[in-house]
Amino acid sequence: MTEQQQRKYKTNPHNIRDGLISGHFKFLTEQPVMLIGNSEFINSGTILFMDNDPILSLYIDANRNLEFSLKVYDENDALLMIIEKNVWIYGNPKIWDFKFKYNKLSILNKSRDIAMVIDGSNKYLSIKGSLYKNNARLEVESFTMYHEDKSPSQVISGLCFVGAAMYYTSSDGNLNINKTQEALSRVISAPDREDRIKKGIEVYNTL
Structure with missing residues (x-):
C-alpha cells in the first residue's frame, strides 16, 4: 500500500471503526x-x-506482507480488543480512537489509560504500550x-530470539523464552542491533 493510499484511508476513519482494518493498513516489511x-x-x-x-x-501472508494479531485486556482481565491478522474482530469501536501516520497505527482507549502504538515506519515492527493478563503487566x-504490582520481575535486553516465543505464567510470575522452532x-x-537482526533473519530464512 502506497503512502498516498494510506492517506486516503486516513480521511475515512469510519471504515476502521466498522472493523475494516484489513486492506486499509499494512506494514511495508517482509x-x-x-x-x-x-x-x-x-x-x-x-x-x-x-x-x-x-x-x-x-505472520507473513502469501503476498509477503506482515500481519499482526493482538489481544488487549484491562487491569481486571476484561477483554477490550482483538485484532486478528490486521483485522479488528472484537471490541467496542466507540471507545477507541484511531490515529494514522504512514505505516504507523495508534490506538487510544477514550475512557481508560490504555494506549497502543504499532509502528512499522522504522524498517521493523515495534509496539509501545502495556499488555495485561492475570495480575501481570508487560x-x-x-x-x-x-507481577501483582510488585517491582519488575524480569528485564530482558540485548538479545535476538529466532524461532522462539515468550511464555508468562501467573502461578509463579515467571517470563520464560521457549523454542517454537525446535531445529533451528x-x-x-x-x-549492535542491526547486526543481531541481520544474523537472526539469516537463521530464520533457513527454517
Missing part, C-alpha cells in the same frame, strides 16, 4: 521481526503467551514484566 525493548523476536506465529493465551503474534517498550531456534547476542 520479515516477521518485532522489536521489544532492546531485544528482538523473529518468528512467524505467536511470540507472546500469557497463561497460554496468545497475546501477540506475527511494559512492551522496555521489555519489563511486572537460536538466541543471538551482539552489541
Whole structure:
C-alpha cells in the first residue's frame, strides 16, 4: 500500500471503526521481526503467551506482507480488543480512537489509560504500550514484566530470539523464552542491533 493510499484511508476513519482494518493498513516489511525493548523476536506465529493465551503474534501472508494479531485486556482481565491478522474482530469501536501516520497505527482507549502504538515506519515492527493478563503487566517498550504490582520481575535486553516465543505464567510470575522452532531456534547476542537482526533473519530464512 502506497503512502498516498494510506492517506486516503486516513480521511475515512469510519471504515476502521466498522472493523475494516484489513486492506486499509499494512506494514511495508517482509520479515516477521518485532522489536521489544532492546531485544528482538523473529518468528512467524505467536511470540507472546500469557497463561497460554496468545497475546501477540506475527505472520507473513502469501503476498509477503506482515500481519499482526493482538489481544488487549484491562487491569481486571476484561477483554477490550482483538485484532486478528490486521483485522479488528472484537471490541467496542466507540471507545477507541484511531490515529494514522504512514505505516504507523495508534490506538487510544477514550475512557481508560490504555494506549497502543504499532509502528512499522522504522524498517521493523515495534509496539509501545502495556499488555495485561492475570495480575501481570508487560511494559512492551522496555521489555519489563511486572507481577501483582510488585517491582519488575524480569528485564530482558540485548538479545535476538529466532524461532522462539515468550511464555508468562501467573502461578509463579515467571517470563520464560521457549523454542517454537525446535531445529533451528537460536538466541543471538551482539552489541549492535542491526547486526543481531541481520544474523537472526539469516537463521530464520533457513527454517
